[in-house]
Amino acid sequence: MTENTDLKDYWENKTRLLPSVSIDCVIFGFHNNQLKILLLKYKNTNYYALPGGFINLDEDLEDAAQRVLEDRTGLKDIYLEQFHVFGCKNRRNDETHQQIMSASGINLKPNHFLLNRFISIGYYALVDFSKVIPTPDDLSDSCQWYDLDKIPHLMFDHNQIFEKALETLRLMIYDKLVGFNLLPTTFTMNEIQNLYETILGEKLVRSNFQRKILSLGILERIEKKMTGAANKAPYLYRFVRD
Amino acid sequence: MTENTDLKDYWENKTRLLPSVSIDCVIFGFHNNQLKILLLKYKNTNYYALPGGFINLDEDLEDAAQRVLEDRTGLKDIYLEQFHVFGCKNRRNDETHQQIMSASGINLKPNHFLLNRFISIGYYALVDFSKVIPTPDDLSDSCQWYDLDKIPHLMFDHNQIFEKALETLRLMIYDKLVGFNLLPTTFTMNEIQNLYETILGEKLVRSNFQRKILSLGILERIEKKMTGAANKAPYLYRFVRD
DNA sequence: TATTATTGTATCTATTTGATACAATAATAG
């Protein structure tokens, strides 16, 4: 396997990276009435992980997070929020890293920076599923969407990171209206409700939910969405914010 | 000025510390109906700062935060919460560090780890003011309480860190009932209200506030607090949580 | 025209919140 120049330079020229700190991203998308997250699978291994990366020495933390997200999704200006720092001293182990690197034909010297201790800054991102172009990194053979109820065992503390992100998203869902970042430009009331039910993990009463959302004054009614179904057509709405 | 052995070892033996990461703590206390925070003043300088510190290589992040807090307050098992990571690349500058260290008789070599870039993990802590023993660190000549409306200009981004902590505390005040960590074991209804008003920065309607707090079912009425004043004595309450 | 299923809105009850007032002290002056 040919190791490309950028990767070799990246892994070995550690002076370009901020030591000890990594970023792990929980990227949420919404499709077919299911909340999903993007996961990587490392080449020639059964290791799954959240997308993530490091911070360049000359880069703001937030810019680094945006860059990491753009690399995996192809999108710019993604809605993202920090939600927690994960800093247990034993949250990673060398053996797993060696396996992952070996599976990609890379042998880590015992004092390689990647084997040092890292704390991870957790970000959750909300993207329009239809615009994402999932893009594996150089160590992974896939970058794919997973329904929340079909998430494989993730390496290290990534399952905990994911759960903390979901918990935070649930708390924010009404206060910050972040869920709208997961919808396309226009959507129906049924789609909004399905989104909220998926995030919150509970059934909502249709008429009360609709009254509540409409009372916020954040939706503009556009036109009816005629689908050919033998029943009343729903309105399409657009998110507007003053 | 004599430099004690621990400090010399600490600053020069950087392999014991996790590089690039620091902790900054906003320590809230409540006294005389005023919310206050603990601030350090560096020796022989006019530099004020939030208490903080580093993480030992063999220490969990949370343990490091507790240790830092204990060193400044003398208290264990302090209520603390992460609230944000501050990671702008230019959030600190070498000149200020040189001045602070010089003022303490320490000359930093140009490649000293302290001059490297750091991201800071912000914690807010809520302490019982009456139990705190403010303790300066080795570089500071004072560690004192400051009313929120009398905070001096802090170095680097510490004013922003403080403001973000207060914002987060305000958001959490009803959902997590964290304010009670700031009160002594027993308190009056007037004291609770003053605490909430100080945190929220707004006047509350006495009877409605009392009804709301009592309806939570988290307070146990103890006995009356007779103060000798020519009016009705208030009850003392204790915080109980199931 | 009747049917079916979906969507938008209405209605009633219950709960919570905001505004305001009243009742009950506690110590002291007269």
Add this chain to the structure above:
DNA sequence: CTATTATTGTATCAAATAGATACAATAATA
């Protein structure tokens, strides 16, 4: 002993919000 003052605990009414349920209005087809 009564009146006064100031504070605290609770009551009350109106308004707003939330929960439960139902009704009206479609849209396409048999």
